[in-house]
Amino acid sequence: MIVFDKVTRSFPHNGQGRVTILDNLSFSVPRGEFLCILGPSGCGKTTLLNLIAGFLMPDSGTLSVRNTAVTAPGPDRAMVFQEPTLFPWLTVLQNVMFGLRRQGITRSSCRKQALHHLEITGLAHAVGEYPFALSGGMRQRVAIARVLALNPDVLLMDEPFSALDANTRERLQDELLALRTTHSRATIVYVTHSVSEAAYLADRIIILGDRGNIARDISVTAPHPRERSSAETLELKTLLRTYLGELCSCIPSRRKQLRPS
Numbered sequence: 001m002i003v004f005d006k007v008t009r010s011f012p013h014n015g016q017g018r019v020t021i022l023d024n025l026s027f028s029v030p031r032g033e034f035l036c037i038l039g040p041s042g043c044g045k046t047t048l049l050n051l052i053a054g055f056l057m058p059d060s061g062t063l064s065v066r067n068t069a070v071t072a073p074g075p076d077r078a079m080v081f082q083e084p085t086l087f088p089w090l091t092v093l094q095n096v097m098f099g100l101r102r103q104g105i106t107r108s109s110c111r112k113q114a115l116h117h118l119e120i121t122g123l124a125h126a127v128g129e130y131p132f133a134l135s136g137g138m139r140q141r142v143a144i145a146r147v148l149a150l151n152p153d154v155l156l157m158d159e160p161f162s163a164l165d166a167n168t169r170e171r172l173q174d175e176l177l178a179l180r181t182t183h184s185r186a187t188i189v190y191v192t193h194s195v196s197e198a199a200y201l202a203d204r205i206i207i208l209g210d211r212g213n214i215a216r217d218i219s220v221t222a223p224h225p226r227e228r229s230s231a232e233t234l235e236l237k238t239l240l241r242t243y244l245g246e247l248c249s250c251i252p253s254r255r256k257q258l259r260p261s
């Protein structure tokens with residue numbers, strides 16, 4: 001579904017040339033996979049999502065989704081951010097309908113689809129509310145309903161639950177897994193800092209290291225539903241922490257490796 005082929009991406013850095021964030025990155029994500037990306041802060045996780053979304057372009061290399069090179073954002077890919085970006089002047093229903101309307105779907109079909117997705121995300125009672133009246137968890141549910149309504153092939157999630165309290169986070173994780181089973185076949189690329197979240201959700205976990213190199217690529221074979229505190233999950237979490245610990249000192253070194261623009 002998603003193929004990175006020798007993708008490199010750099011950014012300008014303090015007027016001193018450019019710093020390479022992802023360097024010659026190659027990997028692929030099969031259709032339907034739930035891939036979690038872990039890695040130290042600044043290693044390029046969000047950059048990787050932005051490239052798939054088409055918000056950024058590679059400096060070199062190619063990135064394709066369904067065998068088509070990504071050259072711009074498109075309705076086949078949708079992103080959920082850490083802070084849900086809802087329109088404050090629109091109701092919950094209107095927020096979910098907004099993206100559908102832009103796809104040229106008729107108003108009545110939009111409404112039907114939006115209501116369906118608000119129902120499956122547990123928000124049927126809140127369709128007429130404005131975002132300011134919702135809890136953080138409810139706002140994030142609206143954001144998820146909005147992207148699921150678009151029925152994307154690829155769902156990109158950038159620490160979507162990290163700003164929520166632990167109970168809400170765990171509930172939304174369970175809801176996401178349930179939605180995935182019942183309503184969406186999307187391929188999911190999910191960035192997180194939480195080893196618990198990765199161990200609970202992922203079919204596969206990639207740990208990015210310096211310059212976005214793939215430090216580890218781990219298949220998680222435990223079936224769903226998983227126990228959060230089973231021996232298997234705890235063992236995986238310990239392993240992930242060990243791998244991340246091995247990487248934690250490598251990111252500052254990149255700052256010394258500036259190259260001329």
Ligand SMILES: Nc1ncnc2c1ncn2[C@@H]1O[C@H](COP(=O)(O)OP(=O)(O)OP(=O)(O)O)[C@@H](O)[C@H]1O
Pocket residue numbers: 011012021039040041042043044045046047048
């Ligand atoms: N548009 C940009 N212009 C300049 N530098 C950028 C830009 N976007 C990202 N960067 C830099 O690229 C590096 C990687 O950023 P990115 O957000 O991808 O990392 P991350 O792994 O998601 O970090 P975190 O875990 O802290 O969210 C950072 O040093 C960041 O400052």
